[in-house]
Amino acid sequence: MPAPASAGSTGADAPSIGVGRALLGPVETDRFCESCGFNLRGLRVFRDGASKLILVQCSECGTLHPASSLTTNARGAWFRRLASALLVAWMLFILWCTFITGVIEVALQMATIETLRLNRPSSEVWVLARKHAMALGWYFFLSLSLPATAITVFSVAAHHWKKWGYFVIAVALPIAPALVIWQIVRNEFPDSYPRTTNVRMLHTGTQILGGLLGAAFGRPIARLLATLFIPPRTRQALGFLWLADGKTPPRLAGVADKAVTPAANDHHPDAIASTGGQVQTRLRSP
Incomplete structure (x- = not known):
């Protein structure tokens, strides 16, 4: 029986690792192939029946990698601590952006209402200038x-x-500033409340x-921008x-000609092999 392929060997020079392999869960973090740089996230982790090793195979070049790359040195521990701190900072930044978005939406509605309140018969002529309509x-x-955005x-x-x-967020985010605006106008400008109802509803509908x-x-636009402005490996x-x-x-250019043909649903987290948890190994023969 041929020896199992070692981790890190490519599909071009590695022998078959067995007729079938037991599929486990998908790779849930960003792991990059050491041979071609392809992101292994979403690919199925499998246990080799012969060697009992838990491996993941790059769908681009066929390189085999060990499923676990946890480090126990001090540098790895400090990297994880720094990553946790950055993750907290990232969550605070998202919350801050959400709050600022609501504040700006309140200011936009108030500016519109103030502009319309000046547009009355008792107002001066300059109120009807073009810059106010703009x-x-x-x-x-x-x-x-x-x-x-x-x-x-x-x-x-x-x-x-x-x-x-x-x-749900797209609908809930504009409703909160709208409720604040309605209370402000009703309490501070009761004479303008009936006249500005349509404006407030129109602003809220526009924001929704x-x-x-x-x-x-949003995400399709993000993918388009990433494709246009970010190099393939990055x-x-x-x-x-x-x-x-x-x-x-996205696939890497230059390795498609020597890639191992992946299954159509290899990258999908919910993909299930049709052969009862077994999938045929497709490696190039030496």
């Missing part, structure tokens, strides 16, 4: 683009959420529409943008 259009443009960032940062969660657009098209670190929507991560 300001109203600018306020509504910001009311559309700001939530769209915020929900796009949120869909990338919270890529582990279900799709419907982004739509912008958030829904960000929830629907782009592997953003493979979660594709995996979050059940898509295959």
